[in-house]
Amino acid sequence: xxxxxxxxxxxxxxxxxxxxxxxxxxxxxxxxxxxxxxxxxxxxxxxxxxxxxxxxxxxxxxxxxxxxxxxxxxxxxxxxxxxxxxxxxxxxxxxxxxxxxxxxxxxxxxxxxxxxxxxxxxxxxxxxxxxxxxxxxxxxxxxxxxxxxxxxxxxxxxxxxxxxxxxxxxxxxxxxxxxxxxxxxxxxxxxxxxxxxxxxxxxxxxxxxxxxxxxxxxxxxxxxxxxxxxxxxxxxxxxxxxxxxxxxxxxxxxxxxxxxxxxxxxxxxxxxxxxxxxxxxxxxxxxxxxxxxxxxxxxxxxxxxxxxxxxxxxxxxxxxxxxxxxxxxxxxxxxxxxxxxxxxxxxxxxxxxxxxxxxxxxxxxxxxxxxxxxxxxxxxxxxxxxxxxxxxxxxxxxxxxxxxxxxxxxxxxxxxxxxxxxxxxxxxxxxxxxxxxx
Amino acid sequence: xxxxxxxxxxxxxxxxxxxxxxxxxxxxxxxxxxxxxxxxxxxxxxxxxxxxxxxxxxxxxxxxxxxxxxxxxxxxxxxxxxxxxxxxxxxxxxxxxxxxxxxxxxxxxxxxxxxxxxxxxxxxxxxxxxxxxxxxxxxxxxxxxxxxxxxxxxxxxxxxxxxxxxxxxxxxxxxxxxxxxxxxxxxxxxxxxxxxxxxxxxxxxxxxxxxxxxxxxxxxxxxxxxxxxxxxxxxxxxxxxxxxxxxxxxxxxxxxxxxxxxxxxxxxxxxxxxxxxxxxxxxxxxxxxxxxxxxxxxxxxxxxxxxxxxxxxxxxxxxxxxxxxxxxx
Numbered sequence: 001x002x003x004x005x006x007x008x009x010x011x012x013x014x015x016x017x018x019x020x021x022x023x024x025x026x027x028x029x030x031x032x033x034x035x036x037x038x039x040x041x042x043x044x045x046x047x048x049x050x051x052x053x054x055x056x057x058x059x060x061x062x063x064x065x066x067x068x069x070x071x072x073x074x075x076x077x078x079x080x081x082x083x084x085x086x087x088x089x090x091x092x093x094x095x096x097x098x099x100x101x102x103x104x105x106x107x108x109x110x111x112x113x114x115x116x117x118x119x120x121x122x123x124x125x126x127x128x129x130x131x132x133x134x135x136x137x138x139x140x141x142x143x144x145x146x147x148x149x150x151x152x153x154x155x156x157x158x159x160x161x162x163x164x165x166x167x168x169x170x171x172x173x174x175x176x177x178x179x180x181x182x183x184x185x186x187x188x189x190x191x192x193x194x195x196x197x198x199x200x201x202x203x204x205x206x207x208x209x210x211x212x213x214x215x216x217x218x219x220x221x222x223x224x225x226x227x228x229x230x231x232x233x234x235x236x237x238x239x240x241x242x243x244x245x246x247x248x249x250x251x252x253x254x255x256x257x258x259x260x261x262x263x264x265x266x267x268x269x270x271x272x273x274x275x276x277x278x279x280x281x282x283x284x285x286x287x288x289x290x291x292x293x294x295x296x297x298x299x300x301x302x303x304x305x306x307x308x309x310x311x312x313x314x315x316x317x318x319x320x321x322x323x324x325x326x327x328x329x330x331x332x333x334x335x336x337x338x339x340x341x342x343x344x345x346x347x348x349x350x351x352x353x354x355x356x357x358x359x360x361x362x363x364x365x366x367x368x369x370x371x372x373x374x375x376x377x378x379x380x381x382x383x384x385x386x387x388x389x390x391x392x393x394x395x396x397x398x399x400x401x402x403x404x405x406x407x408x409x410x411x412x413x414x415x416x417x418x419x420x421x422x423x424x425x426x427x428x429x430x431x432x433x434x435x436x437x438x
Numbered sequence: 439x440x441x442x443x444x445x446x447x448x449x450x451x452x453x454x455x456x457x458x459x460x461x462x463x464x465x466x467x468x469x470x471x472x473x474x475x476x477x478x479x480x481x482x483x484x485x486x487x488x489x490x491x492x493x494x495x496x497x498x499x500x501x502x503x504x505x506x507x508x509x510x511x512x513x514x515x516x517x518x519x520x521x522x523x524x525x526x527x528x529x530x531x532x533x534x535x536x537x538x539x540x541x542x543x544x545x546x547x548x549x550x551x552x553x554x555x556x557x558x559x560x561x562x563x564x565x566x567x568x569x570x571x572x573x574x575x576x577x578x579x580x581x582x583x584x585x586x587x588x589x590x591x592x593x594x595x596x597x598x599x600x601x602x603x604x605x606x607x608x609x610x611x612x613x614x615x616x617x618x619x620x621x622x623x624x625x626x627x628x629x630x631x632x633x634x635x636x637x638x639x640x641x642x643x644x645x646x647x648x649x650x651x652x653x654x655x656x657x658x659x660x661x662x663x664x665x666x667x668x669x670x671x672x673x674x675x676x677x678x679x680x681x682x683x684x685x686x687x688x689x690x691x692x693x694x695x696x697x698x699x700x701x702x703x704x705x706x707x708x709x710x711x712x713x714x715x716x717x718x719x720x721x722x723x724x725x726x727x728x729x730x731x732x733x734x735x736x737x738x739x740x741x742x743x744x745x746x747x748x749x750x751x752x753x754x755x756x757x758x759x760x761x762x763x764x765x766x767x
Contacts, residue, residue, distance in 0.1 A: 074576060076695045078584025214739035241739035248690060248699055249482050251615065252731045253738070255474035272586050275691050282595075283608045283617045307588045342583065 064110035065101065065368045067092070067358055068130035068138025069351070070123060070150065073115035076245050080271065080297070080347050081142055084164060085113050086340045087348030088139060090332075091355035101359065103366035109359065112138075116146050124149045131157045136368040137361070137377070139354040142347065144168035144216045151179045160374040162357055164350040165320075167295055168216045169224075172398050180377050180395045182350055182357065182387075183320045184404035186217075186295075190224025193294035193318045196408040196420050197264065198232035200316075200431050205264050205289065207237045209257035211277060212268040213244035221268045221295050237262055244273045254280035258288065267293045274298025275307075282311055282435060289432035293317035300409045300416050302343035309414075314433040316419075318408045322349040323388040324418060325426055332386060346387075353386050357393060388424050447756040470613030475731040477614040483727020484624035485686055489700045490707035490719040491634060492678030498714015499651040499671045502552060503560070505567040507704060509574035510676050511697030514540050514683025516578060519692045522589050529589070529687045530622065536680040544676025548669045556668070571698070578694035586693040594618050594688065619688035630681055631720045634674070638716060647671055651714065706746060710753050712763020721761055725749065 069088045072081035092111045095101075100108040114130050116123035123146035130138050131153070137160040141147045147166035154161035155176045163171070163181040167189060172181060184192070197205050210225065212218035218241065226236045237260045242253050254277060257265050265288050267277050274296050281291055291314075293299040299317035322329050322344075332352065336344035361376035362368060383392040391403035408420035410429050419429035493507045514536045521527040521535065551570065555563055594617065598605045609616040638644040649657040650667040658664050683697065690696060703726060711722025726746055733745025753761065 074579055074584070074694075076693065078579055078694065079586055080584075082584055242734075243740040243743070246699060246702075246740075246743065248485075248686075249478055249620075251478045251617075252471070252475045252734050255471045255614070256735070256738075259471045272691055272693065275586070275588050279617075279689060283615050285608075303585060303587070307590070309590060311590060342585065 062100075062105045062107040064108045065104065065362060066110050066112050066133060066135040067355065068112045068114060068127075068133070068135040068140075070114040070116055070126055070130065070138055070140035071142050071351070072118040072146075073113065075118040076272065077118045077142060077270070080345070081116075081118075083340075083342060083345060083348040084142060084351035085111075086342070087336065087344065087350075087352035088164075088355050089113075090336060090339060091352045091359075095355070095359050101362045101368075103363050104368060107368070109355070109362075111355075114138075114140075116141055116143070116150075118143065118146070120146045120149045123147075124153055127153045127161075128157075131159050135159065136370055137162060137358045137373050139164050139351060139358070141166060144171065144220070147171050148216070151176055154178050158374070159370040160358075160361075160377055162354045162377070164354040165347050168220045170216065170220070172400055176399060178374055180357075180380075180399045180401075182354055182393060182401050182404065184406050185400060186220035187224045188404060189221050189295040189318070189406055190226075191228035192406050193221075193225050193266070193292075194228040194232055194234060196318050196406075197229075197234060197266075197292065199420055200292075200408065200429060201263070201289065203233070205234055207235050207260070207262045208264045208266045209238035209240070209260060209262040210236050210266045210268075211240045211242070211250070211253055211257045213270060213273060214241035215244060217270075217295075218244070218268045222266075225266065225294060242269075242273065244270050247273055247276060249280070250276040251280040251283060253277075254284055254286065258284060258286040261287075263289050265291050267291065267296050267299075270297040271301070271303075274304070278304075278308065278311070278315065285436040286434075288434065291315055291434060293319065295319050295406070299411070301345045302416070303345075305411055305414060305416060306343070311435055312411045313414075313435045314411060314430055315435075316408060316410045316429075317416075318406045318420075319346065320350065320404070321346050321388045321407045321409060321418065322386050323424065324416070325388075325424060326386070329386050349386055353393075356385075357382060388418060390421070390423070444756055447752065451752070471735065473612040473614035475735055476728065477611055477616055478620075479728035479731035480724060481616070481620040481624045481727070482731070483724040484627040485682055485723075486700070486703055486707050486727050487720045487723025488627040488630060488682045488685070489679055490704040490711065490723050491631060491716055492675035492682075493704045494708045494711065494714055494716065494719040495634070495638075495678070496672055496675040497708060499647055500548075500552070500556070500668055502563055502672075503567065504672075504675070505564065505701065506547070506570040506574065507675070507679060508698040508701030509571040510540060510543065511679035511683045511700060512578055512692075512694060513543065513574060513697075514680040515687050515690070515692045515696050516582060516683075517680075518684040518687045519587065519589065522687070529591070529684050530626075533626070533681055533684045536684045537677045538680075540680025540683075541673040541677040544673035545669045547676070548672035552672065553665055553668060575694045575698065582692075582694070584694060586691040586696075588691040589687060591619060591688045617689065619685075623685035623689070626681065626685055628720075630678070631716065634678070635716045637674075643670070703746075706750050710750055710760055712760025715760065715762045718760055718762035725761070 069085050071084045089111050092109045096108040100106040112130055112133055112135055114126040116126055123141055127150045139162045141150055142165045144166045147163055148171050151161055151171050155178045161179045165183055167186045169186045210222050212222040238257055240253050240256050275298055296317050298304045299315040300319050305312045333344050361373050365372040365376035381392050381394045385393050388407045389403040390405055394402050396402050407418050407424050409416050410419050412427055417426045418424045496502055496504050517536050518529045518532045521532045522529055555566055595607055607618040646662045646667050650664045654664050707719055707722040707726050711718030729745045729749050737744055
């Protein structure tokens with residue numbers, strides 16, 4: 001009896017191993033097959049299709065086009081990273097359901113997820129893996145520090161990278177030809193943030209204290225703000241950096257920011273530290289006209305409103321945003337929520353959008369060769385997009401989206417509402433305004 | 439010789455502080471900021487102490503460097519969060535669930551994972567605890583996604599009439615703000631530190647734990663089941679982060695790496711306070727909390743932890759056995 005059990009379990013494990021190996025083989029063949037048409041499809045489509053017809057039905061669709069998706073799927077930023085990956089997957093599924101890339105014979109897209117773990121070195125090696133896997137283009141990476149390194153690899157290997165989220169100017173400053181960015185860069189974030197403050201206060205905001213994370217993200221955005229603030233008569237009277245991934249409390253930092261008696265406290269950072277900053281401001285009941293995020297990762301998200309309830313009221317954030325006044329966007333949000341049981345944020349929308357940008361380039365290039373995709377990306381002009389930008393998505397010679405601008409949002413009556421610029425306004429801002437009525 | 443160099447070190451530190459502080463930035467600034475740094479430092483220091491106590495106990499008794507300590511805290515934070523979300527259970531009441539739960543998990547880990555490698559080389563044990571941490575964090579990622587969540591206590595900003603005085607939270611202390619969740623975390627951490635100290639020093643179980651730590655073979659000879667003591671000790675260590683998890687939930691956030699944030703600091707506290715010393719962990723936690731917040735006033739940002747590691751290095755140099763540690767030979 002015991003022998004039989006041992007024999008059966010051995011047999012079972014053998015079958016399992018065999019099955020696993022079989023899967024593996026299938027996986028490698030499809031990847032290899034996908035690579036060859038990537039380079040030859042444009043030149044000789046007939047020859048690549050010929051062997052396929054000998055063993056399968058003639059109606060079998062062409063091999064999928066691989067698109068990489070590189071985000072922090074584990075580690076402290078895994079929440080945002082996984083939502084972005086889900087957003088990208090949703091776009092891929094939609095495009096495939098609508099018949100794939102028509103100019104390539106209806107070739108479907110296949111998303112290849114990769115995990116940067118939030119670390120630049122891991123992100124770099126994962127980018128190399130994606131390129132070795134034969135992706136036609138890839139999207140990523142949520143963090144400026146990671147993107148800087150990954151962009152250099154994309155440039156070296158000639159595979160286009162479409163940045164969904166990563167703000168630092170320095171990524172594209174160095175003259176890359178294979179890297180494109182959909183979201184506003186640090187200069188746009190900082191300068192528009194200063195402009196919004198001026199419009200919001202109508203000249204009453206004279207001094208701000210700036211609390212920001214000390215990675216390249218927070219440092220660049222706060223520097224861009226300080227550079228632009230002067231022309232609106234706004235002075236940065238305190239600049240307080242903090243370590244975003246190791247803080248467990250920001251009360252002392254918030255007290256430092258409030259100590260000089262600024263008109264407004266401005267914050268730049270990620271989600272977790274945003275929560276800590278909001279808590280500290282609420283506990284201290286800081287005596288300011290408003291708390292304003294600039295490219296802040298928390299104050300415009302559904303999670304923030306959901307978790308903080310009444311305490312989230314009246315927080316401002318100037319950030320990229322999906323166009324919440326567009327009914328098409330509402331449908332995407334609802335679909336995401338139904339599919340992943342998670343509220344879609346703008347980061348996920350940007351990843352979703354990035355896939356559509358690449359699909360558009362593939363369609364126009366009629367080729368999945370990275371060089372052709374790059375050339376097509378450079379002439380992108382998508383007016384029908386999902387973001388709150390003043391014009392179509394189009395890239396200048398440095399790869400920046402010419403119409404990438406943030407919007408100013410405020411949590412009003414339990415919802416994140418767009419208040420500036422005026423064409424995108426959903427409701428009038430409450431200013432001065434803090435949850436504790438300061 | 440040792441005594442004199444120690445005195446010199448302390449005197450040097452006092453002189454440096456006395457000279458540097460009046461000329462520094464905070465002196466000109468509002469005194470409230472200084473008060474806030476002290477208050478915040480002490481409050482967060484209490485939590486550091488509680489986390490470090492469990493780590494210190496496990497290290498002192500089992501000689502195991504437990505890299506999974508922060509991950510165990512993550513389990514406790516999620517447990518409290520889920521109890522709050524699904525059953526509306528107050529995080530402070532969930533202490534009565536998370537402490538025993540983590541004790542049982544700790545006993546289980548010791549029984550099935552660590553006891554078998556007690557005699558293995560130290561790097562094997564290290565890899566094992568690191569592996570447990572990775573498994574826990576990624577399980578949390580799969581089960582709960584990486585989205586950080588947080589809860590708000592309905593009564594965090596209330597007045598409490600205690601008969602003699604009325605406390606209006608958040609409390610003001612010399613201009614510094616004391617939020618209710620942080621105060622409760624601090625007080626409960628002190629209470630648990632006292633309880634743990636009494637358990638180790640005054641009970642028969644504590645005597646057995648100390649015996650197993652000092653001389654496992656001797657303890658075995660006088661009839662102590664050392665393996666069982668090890669299981670209980672690891673369980674108690676895990677129960678410490680069980681408590682810490684419930685206590686930090688109202689003012690921190692929950693995510694798969696929330697507990698890991700405390701791991702490095704806890705190691706520093708353990709070494710600083712003296713390996714295996716419960717009062718040492720308490721003092722070490724408060725010192726580190728204070729150092730960290732006061733450093734923020736001078737050199738903000740990531741360099742906030744500079745002060746922590748300067749103090750750490752100074753202690754290693756001048757008092758390698760830790761502030762309250764016993765000299766090991």
